[in-house]
Amino acid sequence: MTLPDDFSFSQTSLSDYADCPRRFELKYLLEQRYPAPIVAEQLELEHRIEQGARFHHLIHQHQIGIPPDLLTRHLDDDELLAWFALYLRSGLDDLPQVRYPEIALTVPLGDHALTAKFDLIAVDLGERAVIVDWKTGGRVPRADALAGRMQTVVYRYVLAKGGAHLNGGAPIPPERIEMRYWYAQGGESIRLPYSAAEYARDEAELRRLAAEIAARADFPLTEETRRCAFCIYRALCDRGDRAGSLAEWDGEGESDDLSGFTLDIEQIAEIAF
Amino acid sequence: MRLLKKQQLAAKENLDKRVFLEGAAGTGKTTAAIERIKQLIRSGAPAGSILIIVPQATLAAPYHEALKRARVEGAGSVRAATLGGLAVEMLDLFWPLIAEEVGFARPTQRPHFLSLELAQYYMTRFIQPEIERYDLFNSVRIQPNRLYTQILDNLNKAALVGFPHDQIGARLKSAWAGDVEQAAIYDDAQRAADLFRDLCRQYNLLDFSLQVILFVQFLWRREPPRRYLTRRYRHLIVDNIEEDNPAAHDLIADWLPECDSALLIYDREGGFRRFLGADPDDGYRLKALCEVQLELDNDRVMSEEVAAFRYELGRSLGRRVPAEKPNAADARDAIRFADSRYLPQMLDWTADNVRRLIVDEGVSPKEIVILSALLPDALRFALQTRLSERGITSRTHRPSRALREEPAARALIALAKLAHPHWGMPAEKYDTIFALSAAIHDLDLARARLLVETGYKNNQLIPFAQIADPEIQNRVTFELGGRYERLRAWLARYQAGDPQPLDHFFSALFGDVLAQPGFGFHRSPDAAAATANLIDSAREFRQTVSRIEPDLAVAPEYVKMVDQGVIANLYLRDRDPKLRDAVLITPAYAFLMSNMPVDYQFWLNVGSSSWGQRLYQPLTHPYVLSRGWKPGRIWTDADEYATDQEMVYRIVSGLARRCRKRVYIGFSEIGEQGIEQRGAVLTAVQGMLRRLSREAAGV
Ligand code: SF4
Numbered sequence: 001m002t003l004p005d006d007f008s009f010s011q012t013s014l015s016d017y018a019d020c021p022r023r024f025e026l027k028y029l030l031e032q033r034y035p036a037p038i039v040a041e042q043l044e045l046e047h048r049i050e051q052g053a054r055f056h057h058l059i060h061q062h063q064i065g066i067p068p069d070l071l072t073r074h075l076d077d078d079e080l081l082a083w084f085a086l087y088l089r090s091g092l093d094d095l096p097q098v099r100y101p102e103i104a105l106t107v108p109l110g111d112h113a114l115t116a117k118f119d120l121i122a123v124d125l126g127e128r129a130v131i132v133d134w135k136t137g138g139r140v141p142r143a144d145a146l147a148g149r150m151q152t153v154v155y156r157y158v159l160a161k162g163g164a165h166l167n168g169g170a171p172i173p174p175e176r177i178e179m180r181y182w183y184a185q186g187g188e189s190i191r192l193p194y195s196a197a198e199y200a201r202d203e204a205e206l207r208r209l210a211a212e213i214a215a216r217a218d219f220p221l222t223e224e225t226r227r228c229a230f231c232i233y234r235a236l237c238d239r240g241d242r243a244g245s246l247a248e249w250d251g252e253g254e255s256d257d258l259s260g261f262t263l264d265i266e267q268i269a270e271i272a273f
Numbered sequence: 274m275r276l277l278k279k280q281q282l283a284a285k286e287n288l289d290k291r292v293f294l295e296g297a298a299g300t301g302k303t304t305a306a307i308e309r310i311k312q313l314i315r316s317g318a319p320a321g322s323i324l325i326i327v328p329q330a331t332l333a334a335p336y337h338e339a340l341k342r343a344r345v346e347g348a349g350s351v352r353a354a355t356l357g358g359l360a361v362e363m364l365d366l367f368w369p370l371i372a373e374e375v376g377f378a379r380p381t382q383r384p385h386f387l388s389l390e391l392a393q394y395y396m397t398r399f400i401q402p403e404i405e406r407y408d409l410f411n412s413v414r415i416q417p418n419r420l421y422t423q424i425l426d427n428l429n430k431a432a433l434v435g436f437p438h439d440q441i442g443a444r445l446k447s448a449w450a451g452d453v454e455q456a457a458i459y460d461d462a463q464r465a466a467d468l469f470r471d472l473c474r475q476y477n478l479l480d481f482s483l484q485v486i487l488f489v490q491f492l493w494r495r496e497p498p499r500r501y502l503t504r505r506y507r508h509l510i511v512d513n514i515e516e517d518n519p520a521a522h523d524l525i526a527d528w529l530p531e532c533d534s535a536l537l538i539y540d541r542e543g544g545f546r547r548f549l550g551a552d553p554d555d556g557y558r559l560k561a562l563c564e565v566q567l568e569l570d571n572d573r574v575m576s577e578e579v580a581a582f583r584y585e586l587g588r589s590l591g592r593r594v595p596a597e598k599p600n601a602a603d604a605r606d607a608i609r610f611a612d613s614r615y616l617p618q619m620l621d622w623t624a625d626n627v628r629r630l631i632v633d634e635g636v637s638p639k640e641i642v643i644l645s646a647l648l649p650d651a652l653r654f655a656l657q658t659r660l661s662e663r664g665i666t667s668r669t670h671r672p673s674r675a676l677r678e679e680p681a682a683r684a685l686i687a688l689a690k691l692a693h694p695h696w697g698m699p700a701e702k703y704d705t706i707f708a709l710s711a712a713i714h715d716l717d718l719a720r721a722r723l724l725v726e727t728g729y730k731n732n733q734l735i736p737f738a739q740i741a742d743p744e745i746q747n748r749v750t751f752e753l754g755g756r757y758e759r760l761r762a763w764l765a766r767y768q769a770g771d772p773q774p775l776d777h778f779f780s781a782l783f784g785d786v787l788a789q790p791g792f793g794f795h796r797s798p799d800a801a802a803a804t805a806n807l808i809d810s811a812r813e814f815r816q817t818v819s820r821i822e823p824d825l826a827v828a829p830e831y832v833k834m835v836d837q838g839v840i841a842n843l844y845l846r847d848r849d850p851k852l853r854d855a856v857l858i859t860p861a862y863a864f865l866m867s868n869m870p871v872d873y874q875f876w877l878n879v880g881s882s883s884w885g886q887r888l889y890q891p892l893t894h895p896y897v898l899s900r901g902w903k904p905g906r907i908w909t910d911a912d913e914y915a916t917d918q919e920m921v922y923r924i925v926s927g928l929a930r931r932c933r934k935r936v937y938i939g940f941s942e943i944g945e946q947g948i949e950q951r952g953a954v955l956t957a958v959q960g961m962l963r964r965l966s967r968e969a970a971g972v
Contacts, residue, residue: 006341008349032798033805036784042777061366065497070369074381103321106350113341113349162347165319235788236796243784 001029003214008106008113011154014206017213018150019231020222024213026233036232041246052136055083055184056102056119059091059134063101063120083136083184090187095132096124100166107162110210116158123166128176131155136184143190152179156194157202174199276308277301279567283536284308288316291529293560295539296569298930299870302538303335305569306510309536310336311345313508318533320347324506326525327353328517328546331867336512356521357481359502360488361386364479367498371491377474384477385817389425390810390840392480394818396421397839399472400465409461412454413891418839423892424465426549428482430898431466432489433518433550438482441466441898448897448908455891462892476821489520493527503528509535515543515553516866519900522556529562537563542923542930545865547895548888555900574870576934578607583929585965589957590922605965609937610958616878617655619941623875624659626937627856630873631665638666639854640872644861644928646883649945656858656877666855676810677841679803681794684711684787685779686807686835689828691732692764692782693772696829699732711800712786712793713756720749724757734761756791775828776811779804810841861924870931877939879958880950885921887913921953 007028017024026032039045054077061071068088075081104117120132133151146152156179164171177194221237228234229244230251276284283294283305294302306325314320327333333353340348354362364384372380387395401417404410410420431438442463446456473483492498509532511517511525529535537559544553560566572580582604587594609626613619623643630636645652653669660667676682687708690700700708702725710721723745728735737754740746746754763786767778783804787794794800814831834840857864861876861884887895896916897908929936938958944950 006338006349008341032801034788034801035780035805035808036788037777037780040781042780043774046777057365061369064366064501066367066369073369074383104350106320106347108344108346115350165317165321169317232784235784235790238790241785241789243781 001025002217003029003112005111008115009109009210009213010115010117011151014154014209015150017209019227020224021213021216021219022221022237023231023233025219026236029219032233032236034232034236036235037243038230038232038251039246039249040243044246048136051077051080054080055136056134058084059087059119060101062088063099086184086187087134087182090189091134091182091184093189095122095130096128098123098125098166105158105162107158110207111214112210114154114158114206114210116155118155118159121159121163121166123172125168126170128178129159129163129167129172131159131177131179133179133181134184135181138185140183140186140188140190143192146181146190147192152192153202153206155179156192157199157206160194160199161203276305277569277571279569280305280308282565282567285312287534287565288313289534290565291532291535291537291563292565292567293537293539293563294567294569295541295560297542297572298540298868298927299572299574300569301571301573302540302569303512303868304573306512306536306538307336307339307343310340310351310510311343311348313534314345314348314351318508320349320351322505322507323351323510324508325351325353325510325512326359326517326521327355327512328521328551329355329866330358331863332513332516335868336510356488356517356524357484360484363488363492363498363502364484366501367492367495370495370497371487375487375491377477379477382477384479385821386484387473387478387480387817388813389422389481391813391817392425392478393418393421393839394814394834395472395478396424396469397834397837400424400468403468404461404465407464409464410458410892413458415889415891420892423890424462424469425480425482426890427462427893427898428466428470428480429485430550430893430895432482432485433520434552434898434900435519435523438466438470439463444902444904445894445897447905448894448902450907450909458891478821485520489524493524503531507533510538511535512538513543513868514539514556514559515541516546516551517556518550519552519555522552522559526559526562529559535563542926544923545862545920545927547899547920548890550895550899552899552901572930574933575930576607577602578604579929579932579934579936582607582936583926585961586925586929586957587922589961589964590918590925590953592922603965603969605962607935608958609935610962611937611939613939613941615943616652616941616945619878619939620652620655620659623656623877623937623939624663624665627660627665627875628663631856636872637854638856641875642857642859642864642871642873643667643875643877644859644864645877646861646881646885648858648860652877652945653858660856667858668855669858675838675841676803676806677835677838679799679806680707680711681797681800681803682807682841684708684793685782685804686832688712688764688782689775689778689832691734692767692778693828694732694768695772696826696832698829698832702729705729705734709757709760710793712760713753714791714793714795716749716753716756716793720753724749734764736761760786760792772828774812774815775831776808776815778828779808779811807841814840861928865924865927865931870933872932872934873937874928874932874935875937875939876925876928876954878941878944878950879938880940880942880952880955881944882950882952884952884954885917885924887917887920918953921957925954925957 013024013028016027058071062068072081072084100121102119103121104115106113106115118131119134122130122132156177159177160172160174174194174196179192179194181190225239228237228239230249234240280301283292285308294305296302310323313323325333325336336353340351368384397417413420427441428438431441442459445459445462449455449459472478473480479487509525509528514522514537539556544551575583577600580599581602584594584599585604611619611622613622627641630641631638643656657667683704684707687700687704690696690698691705706718706721706725709724710716710718727742727745728740737746737758763782783794786792788801789795794804811831815827818825818830819827831840894908896902940955942949
């Protein structure tokens with residue numbers, strides 16, 4: 001199946017493509033829902049995802065001005081409380097004052113678009129901009145590994161390309177952009193500066209990738225079969241009948257849902273009253 | 274895109290003003306709005322500062338489609354929202370600010386947003402016993418789900434119109450001059466609404482009505498939440514105001530002075546969502562709040578013939594139409610009319626004509642829509658069968674069955690019962706046969722029956738090797754026996770461990786067994802979609818219900834509710850992208866709410882009285898509970914007739930306005946109930962044809 005005109009790439013879809021073209025096709029082109037578990041320990045994964053989502057939500061609430069004591073009053077999860085306390089102590093260190101939490105930016109990419117949904121962009125007008133991504137998983141990768149991640153590539157590029165309106169109308173030069181991963185479990189912060197050379201390199205690579213995907217007539221299955229243990233489509237692809245174990249999974253369990261609507265009563269007007 | 278002068282005034286000019294744009298469907302209002310959004314972005318407005326507000330999500334589809342394709346940076350990320358969507362988002366963020374003051378029993382805990390499905394569940398769990406205890410609604414003969422929906426609907430109307438919910442019964446009774454029985458029903462409706470509202474306050478449950486009240490009456494009136502919205506969204510595009518409710522109108526009226534620009538769009542002939550609280554008259558007051566007021570009257574969709582047909586049909590429906598005809602075309606050229614005796618003949622005629630259009634005339638299937646007033650399962654099934662026999666792919670806005678009746682979902686529920694004997698809910702024998710047949714590829718019902726007759730004891734399946742009769746093993750075959758054994762062993766292994774949440778059980782069973790080669794769900798998109806929907810429903814149920822009643826055994830409660838038809842009873846969303854180029858079969862209402870014109874329409878069964886007629890809703894009343902209703906006025910039969918007639922006209926006129934080339938009108942003398950049909954649309958079409966023949970003959 002070919003890419004629809006109105007397709008928008010995201011860091012997740014590009015990562016999926018890099019992992020396995022067939023997964024990209026099934027998930028984004030055929031929109032095939034396939035409700036098999038990603039890992040065997042579903043309950044634990046669900047707990048992690050929910051904790052991560054609640055943490056992100058708390059920070060969002062804090063960033064839009066709700067006092068911390070009002071936010072923590074109803075928290076019954078000690079780990080979450082500890083993360084939030086650590087965030088209040090060091091998560092915002094050295095961040096510019098103008099904050100855009102939970103913001104999505106879309107830029108053109110070849111004949112299509114590229115969307116990034118940021119946890120936080122902090123801007124010092126005309127001076128610098130910092131992208132922050134909150135991580136609740138335990139593992140803290142090395143900086144060079146993080147720098148090569150699709151998320152880093154996409155986020156820095158999208159802000160440089162499409163962030164002018166956050167900077168008084170002037171594009172933010174790549175040298176003034178920093179991507180920061182902040183780890184809630186230990187408070188570590190990994191900072192990745194950006195440069196014009198990296199911007200040019202990322203742009204070329206992203207365009208190449210988008211053009212390659214757009215030109216594809218078929219989407220082969222990955223040859224790295226170990227990836228299939230952590231892929232919901234493994235039964236569809238005849239690639240195994242057991243989900244892998246959570247301990248061996250290198251995903252993050254954060255949702256990347258860019259869809260706009262939730263199902264509410266107004267959408268189910270067709271039911272009989 | 275070439276725009277007319279007036280469209281330009283809305284699209285390219287007045288970008289710093291509040292503009293009210295009115296006109297009928299098909300005059301290019303939404304097109305102008307889409308161009309305005311692009312122009313705003315080109316002039317420097319961030320895409321994130323533009324908000325499209327629509328009454329229901331489907332009405333945003335033309336925006337999403339056009340903006341995603343637009344060659345304007347960021348246009349694809351412009352957000353569209355409904356009042357309900359904004360309310361949920363804002364409450365989710367700002368709940369801690371208002372939790373103390375809104376009178377809930379557990380202000381320090383998070384609220385629970387209730388989907389309609391969960392609201393119905395809580396009705397069943399807590400309100401139904403009260404209904405039985407006090408013998409409420411004893412004269413009403415409708416299914417409990419419909420009863421609950423109307424109780425919820427009354428609460429929604431009170432919230433949307435802006436009156437206290439304890440006035441529901443009094444308002445309904447004050448407009449009623451008939452028997453005491455109906456008045457008693459209104460009293461009961463009040464009582465049930467009170468009970469439900471108390472329940473919500475006790476457990477922090479936010480149904481749609483409370484979401485609206487807390488958003489509009491609390492959050493919107495406080496500085497931080499209001500600023501959050503008004504600073505973020507500087508440019509408003511509000512479409513289909515006539516289909517929105519007074520609460521949304523109030524919000525927009527309040528917001529207008531604070532935004533940098535706004536375009537408000539009003540369809541003069543809309544108002545189809547009245548039964549959901551839409552109030553076109555109330556929406557029209559927003560016009561006075563806009564500095565620029567524009568009207569579009571040039572139709573850009575209908576052919577001359579279709580425009581003539583719309584005009585003549587209006588005349589036949591007794592409308593006061595302009596003396597001047599819209600053009601010289603003959604209305605009869607816009608339609609094909611078939612007069613069948615029975616429904617099957619009409620359906621054959623429909624399917625034949627659809628096939629002819631696609632195969633002989635090369636029409637794209639997505640340019641054809643088949644419409645009926647309501648779309649009962651039997652009608653849809655009969656039509657889809659006929660189309661597929663002719664090689665035509667079709668899609669519907671609703672599935673052919675409720676989720677719980679999807680074969681995959683039924684099989685999963687039966688297998689869940691097998692895997693959880695401690696629930697004390699053994700799977701019925703027939704359900705087990707059905708489940709095995711659905712679960713194991715190539716295992717027909719006859720052989721599944723053999724397996725169950727011999728191998729299903731005490732709610733347990735026995736190993737294939739232990740089936741004593743070798744004849745049965747041979748008939749089942751060892752290959753299928755092997756698959757059976759794999760499934761059985763998986764269930765046995767599961768049983769030996771700790772029970773998992775039901776949605777996790779479904780997911781693992783699906784991935785480990787049922788979706789594997791040799792099993793019934795392997796490479797079946799329908800089974801995968803039904804399983805995914807069931808999992809979503811079970812997860813939402815678990816996550817909400819277990820937080821409210823931690824001691825309740827959630828999984829068997831869920832299964833019980835599915836069996837009773839309370840849960841998993843809603844439609845599946847049609848998301849299959851392969852079906853984008855397919856003939857659409859849909860109720861007329863849903864088509865009108867999708868805002869997408871087509872070349873060819875088929876109107877099925879125009880003799881049915883369901884066209885335009887209000888559904889039977891003994892507990893509620895969309896007009897009496899509206900903002901414009903004068904207290905003390907009585908709702909009369911004349912009102913009923915007039916509103917039905919008005920609705921018939923609006924529907925047929927709205928459909929015609931969304932048709933470019935031709936309308937096929939299907940009619941069967943004998944309806945589904947075996948009764949002769951003489952509905953208003955049929956009468957009007959026949960009257961129109963007779964009159965035009967007379968006029969053509971100069972009589
Ligand atoms: S199962 Fe493996 S081959 Fe199939 S989509 Fe997933 S990663 Fe790709």
